[in-house]
Amino acid sequence: MSRGRPVFGQDGAVDYYHGLVLDITQRRRAEEEVKKYVSVFQNAGWGMVVVDPHNEIITHVNDAYARMHGFEINEVLGIPLLETYAPSVRDSIPEQVRLANAKGHHIFESIHLRKNGSEFPVLIDVTVYKDNQGDIIFRAATVEDITERKATEATLKMWGNAFEQAEFALAIGNPKTNQIISVNPAFAKQRGFTQEELVGRPVLSLFPPDRADEVKTIIQQMDITGHSIFESEHLRKDGSRFPVLLDITVTKSRDGQPQARLAYSQDISERKRAEAELRLAASVFANTHEGVLVCDAKTVIIDVNPSFTRITGYLREEVIGKTPSLLTSGKHSSDFYAEMYDSLTQRDFLAWRDLESNAKMANCMQKCSVSLWYATIAGNCRITLASSRILAR
Numbered sequence: 001m002s003r004g005r006p007v008f009g010q011d012g013a014v015d016y017y018h019g020l021v022l023d024i025t026q027r028r029r030a031e032e033e034v035k036k037y038v039s040v041f042q043n044a045g046w047g048m049v050v051v052d053p054h055n056e057i058i059t060h061v062n063d064a065y066a067r068m069h070g071f072e073i074n075e076v077l078g079i080p081l082l083e084t085y086a087p088s089v090r091d092s093i094p095e096q097v098r099l100a101n102a103k104g105h106h107i108f109e110s111i112h113l114r115k116n117g118s119e120f121p122v123l124i125d126v127t128v129y130k131d132n133q134g135d136i137i138f139r140a141a142t143v144e145d146i147t148e149r150k151a152t153e154a155t156l157k158m159w160g161n162a163f164e165q166a167e168f169a170l171a172i173g174n175p176k177t178n179q180i181i182s183v184n185p186a187f188a189k190q191r192g193f194t195q196e197e198l199v200g201r202p203v204l205s206l207f208p209p210d211r212a213d214e215v216k217t218i219i220q221q222m223d224i225t226g227h228s229i230f231e232s233e234h235l236r237k238d239g240s241r242f243p244v245l246l247d248i249t250v251t252k253s254r255d256g257q258p259q260a261r262l263a264y265s266q267d268i269s270e271r272k273r274a275e276a277e278l279r280l281a282a283s284v285f286a287n288t289h290e291g292v293l294v295c296d297a298k299t300v301i302i303d304v305n306p307s308f309t310r311i312t313g314y315l316r317e318e319v320i321g322k323t324p325s326l327l328t329s330g331k332h333s334s335d336f337y338a339e340m341y342d343s344l345t346q347r348d349f350l351a352w353r354d355l356e357s358n359a360k361m362a363n364c365m366q367k368c369s370v371s372l373w374y375a376t377i378a379g380n381c382r383i384t385l386a387s388s389r390i391l392a393r
Helices: 025-043 063-069 087-103 147-165 185-191 209-225 269-287 306-312 334-347
Strands: 002-008 014-021 047-052 057-061 105-113 119-130 136-145 169-174 179-183 227-235 241-252 258-267 291-295 301-304 349-358 365-377 381-392
Touching (some): 047 063, 063 105, 169 185, 185 258, 209 241, 241 269, 291 306
Antiparallel strands (some): 002 014, 047 057, 047 136, 105 119, 169 179, 169 258, 241 258, 291 381, 349 365
């Protein structure tokens, strides 16, 4: 920038100019910076507000701040800052202002009030601007509506509580490091560890060494498919093994990369014992020399063993769906059988000797020793089991 004036000679003509030239580069830069900040203030996607510290009145807001609160800009200017807060938190605001003034910068969460009276959570970042003497010129703050974040936090807290308090065993693993990220108390207790002892351990340390190769293969396939259910064995802290059913889901990023493995682990020791007992019972049923039949609650035959067929001559297909009455000899009254059934339901076990029954083989009669059991299976399903040995024909 320059300013000057002409210098005239004796003849009245301009001899030269006398002037002052100022370098305003710095001022131009400062003006550009101011324009930049004004543009940012006006166009920012987050709320911005400027407050006069002497009377706590709002002097400037941007459009995002006004829209966030349901106002036009001119409706917000000149109102006390405290009125933008929900009544329930207003008593706490003077302390937040004091902290901001003391520290020069302060961040806190609070609750703001919209024009329609509704409330919403906000994150406030306050900066205090001072002059060279240290006196406060103004306070400026960014205000962010954190409604969605709070909802997400509430959901995460709910799932966190469910994870911790669940009676079933849950664990989370890191697919990149194959280490345990987190386990719930049920998972740790099941294995005799504390939660802290398991976090950071290799996932494969949960399995016996002789199952490692098998598990590695399953994990590799699981990271591709995203889910797997399989049976294996886990190790307790004392080194003992126990059978488990694992249901594992792999969460993935948008580009398909595994991010976490969530595992539900069920101790199936009881199921395995029950299966072994059932296999043993099935073996006894099939191989005993006594004839055995099984009836449902309506005394309909649902199964017989090979010895039953050998003793009575009836094929399995001939008796399934029928009642044991096809074996009656005709030498006992209906009252006898009714009394027998009533006694069975009351005592759960009865035994007779010299009970005559009909055998299909040559239409012969035979005397049998009969044992009866009345059992409750799977809640309300009742079955009758009968075994017999031939005493005489």
